[in-house]
Amino acid sequence: MRILVLGGTAFLSAEIVRSAVAAGHDVTCLARGSAAVPPPGASWLRADRSLGANAYADAEGEWDAVVDVARDPVAATEALEALAGRAAHWTFVSSCSVYADASVPGADEATPLLPALPAGTPSTADTYGESKAAIEEATLQAAGGKVHLCRAGLIGGPGDSSDRYGYWPARFARDSRPVLVPAIDTSPTQVIDVRDLAAWILRAAEKGVTGPLNAVGGQVPFGTFIAAFRDAADHRGRVIPAAEAWLARQGVNYWAGPDSLPLWLPPGHDGFMARSNSAALNAGLQLRPWQETLAGTLMDERTRGLDRPRKAGLSPGTEARLAKKLPRSL
Structure with missing residues (x-):
């Protein structure tokens, strides 16, 4: 072609x-x-x-x-x-x-x-x-x-500079200090690997696929992601959950941007990372196991630098200040 x-x-x-x-x-x-x-x-x-x-x-x-x-x-x-x-x-x-x-x-x-x-x-x-x-x-x-x-949907994987997914594996790998997380263990997350999305776009063009199709990943509970990030990075420090209302009062931002917590969504967005991908799967979209995306992202984050400036996530100073207020362990 x-x-x-x-x-x-x-x-x-x-x-x-x-x-x-x-x-x-x-x-x-x-x-x-x-x-x-x-x-x-x-x-x-x-x-x-x-x-x-x-x-x-x-x-x-x-x-x-x-x-x-x-x-x-x-x-x-x-x-x-x-x-x-x-x-x-x-x-x-x-x-x-x-x-x-x-x-x-x-x-x-x-x-x-x-x-x-x-x-x-x-x-x-x-x-x-x-x-x-x-x-x-x-x-x-x-x-x-x-x-x-x-x-x-939300795109993750090697090469992503948005930090809306890579922040988490990089944060757990960066140091052993306490990691602050939103207390949303059962909330769904939905990330598509950039390699899968690119392959799908190419395959759809080859097959002449048309129409609107949701190119989104499978749903994984936030708590499952956090546990996997921690294990992959071999993080031995504490994980400190914080209530959503408390985080909002402290000025922590949702989703993206400075001093945010990626994958944490504002009220009224219960379906934002829980959309159907059935039509795309039926048309030929193929998704790798999410653990492969995690591993590839962590390797890429280590290569690019765990301490690099980020577009999303808590700064070390903000996280340390907030963590002192919530000394509970997950």
Whole structure:
């Protein structure tokens, strides 16, 4: 297949390129390359999508598959205008954040979506779901029945810089001091390995899979994850559970960002990491055991540095201060 990846230099898009090259496909990346270059074996069209439609001028000819991971509806629409007519299959990597309701466990692709971000409205972190919904709408309008809307969940595994999953194995491996965790042992977590997601996107393009499909991992209770993280890192210190209300009063953030506790969700999000993946599994999505994702992530975290600055998780100082207030052992 002749495949064009819009991106191809960071985390998921780079993994898609690696998978496609390994499978023997003719892969081209359209990317700036300002932070990283495409993986070996792929051709590189050096272009800046923020400059508008001219960015696609050198993406000539017909494409068996195009993969876009865009967050900005403007850039996504320009790509569609330039390329959709010459693509046999189009994958847009969307997100389960497009769903309007995150409260119901087991919800599937029929769940209503957020309203699409209105044209002319800036796409920001706060409008992420609406932006993805707008791109889904534009993609369906431009590419119709050849579109795979890949609604990804939380992505983990080697190479992730978001720290929304890797914080935990890295934290247990960093030192033996007490680890503060939210007291949510039975709450579900749902993480898809980046390698599985990339393989699925490629397989779906090869098979001509279309329609919206939730690309999410299996559900694992938070307490099971924590115990496995601790064992994998051989952590011998205390684990200190804290009530959710107490954490919120201390100013600890949910989910992501500075001084947060990853995998801890705000009220009303009982279904956010408990969505149905049955349709994608039936269409060919394959998931490795979650223990393999854990092991690969821990190895990657050790390589990149357990003490590196992080986008999510508690800082050592904040954790130590809070842990002194909750001296109970799990």
